[in-house]
Amino acid sequence: MKGQLWLSVIVLLVSVGLASADPTVAQVTHRQFQAVNATGELTYAATQMVVLEGIVLNQPADMLDPTPNDSITAMYNLAAQWQFFFQGEGDDHAGTAVFMGQLYNNLPWVSPNGGYSNEQWIAEMSRLNAAQFAVGDRIRVTGYFLSYKGKCNVNEQHNNNPDHDFTIELLERGVGLPKPETVSLSELKDDQDRFVFDTERLVGGEYYQGRLIKIEDVNVVDPNAWGPNGTLTVTDGVHTLPVKLGRGNGIYPGAFNLSQPFDVIGILDQESTDLRGGYRLWVVNYDGNGKVLASYEHRMADQAAPPAEQKEAPQQ
Incomplete structure (x- = not known):
């Protein structure tokens, strides 16, 4: 009986340890991150999170509309969206999009409280913009990711929990855009x-x-x-x-x-x-x-x- 009790305690401790384990993360190149197989499916699966560095190519608001509107209930309508691309340097001949949406809860597989209110969205925008990065800056992005229609994006995996936040660090300002x-x-x-x-x-x-x-x-x-x-x-x-x-x-x-x-x-x-x-x-x-x-x-x-x-x- 005592042996069974100790075994139960050990199993519980192991389970708790696994549940609270930090996600795996590694710094990779854009080229490694965007690798595909013969059918075009993304193949990167070495870690749960990635760290990527590169040059910012666009202002997020010029690409998608970041204006929040938490009154929208239409399925698949994410309301505010925010996205930019940054590309690798030197031999790292590839680039990656960084994406975030407001109303993930309008996706049928996300819980009803899985989106951001307008106030929460504005707070998230303030958090991301605190890095004060701009087009032509060298940055470092750390985050989770999902493949979407042919490319692998750094994102929150449609999860508004703070533990799924991605981060942006400004490494060097004004490096300049690469020549097209x-x-x-x-x-x-x-x-x-x-x-x-x-x-x-x-x-x-x-x-x-x-x-x-x-x-x-x-x-x-x-x-x-x-x-x-x-x-x-x-x-x-x-x-x-x-x-x-x-x-x-x-x-x-x-x-x-x-x-x-x-x-x-x-x-x-x-x-x-x-x-x-x-x-x-x-x-x-x-x-x-x-x-x-x-x-x-x-x-x-x-x-x-x-x-x-x-x-x-x-x-x-």
Whole structure:
């Protein structure tokens, strides 16, 4: 009897220890984090949390609307949403999105109290913005993650418990945006206008996903699709690519003034149930220049000289 009692105590202590164990975490590259298999499914499962470093590519509010509204009850409507991309440096040729939503409880698998009230959401925004990071800064993000339609996002796993908060640390301010990589539509699509998919992520959409790229000399199929959160289709005459428009203050009805053909600069994204396709270029803002569809920051990054070509400041 006494032996059985001690055995029960040991089992209880082990169970409590397992329940309270810290989640596993490791610093990984974006490329490791975004690895896929032959069907396009994400394969990273080495830890429960990850630590990633990189350069911030966009202002969150230019991509999704962070305005809270806890009166919404429609299923799958998360109300306020907040997202930005940051990309790896050097040989870490990949990038990752960081996402947060307000009303997770409008998802059918989340409990009714699983969302944020307006006040709680504002507090969360204040917590995240305390790092005071901006486009072109080098940051470190630590958090849980989920795969979503072809990419692996750092997020809260639809869980508003504080133990699922992700954190953002400012490592270095003003590092500068990477120069957009020039990519042709023929690198993203084949002759039948199908997306190029590579499990090794060395070519095609997977190679450029989550990164700042530039596509030159394209025409828009239907300019009437222009507007906040709209989707344009651009073409080189053979291949096509969706261009997802953000909600920056330069994208509004009547603001389309691009002379065709034009260049476009944005973040290559993937969001599709077809995990071997569904790539799109996300342009979060437009500065009205008439020649390049891009935010001002992204257009200036394209015009910046490579470090080796920049002139040194005169010595005092």
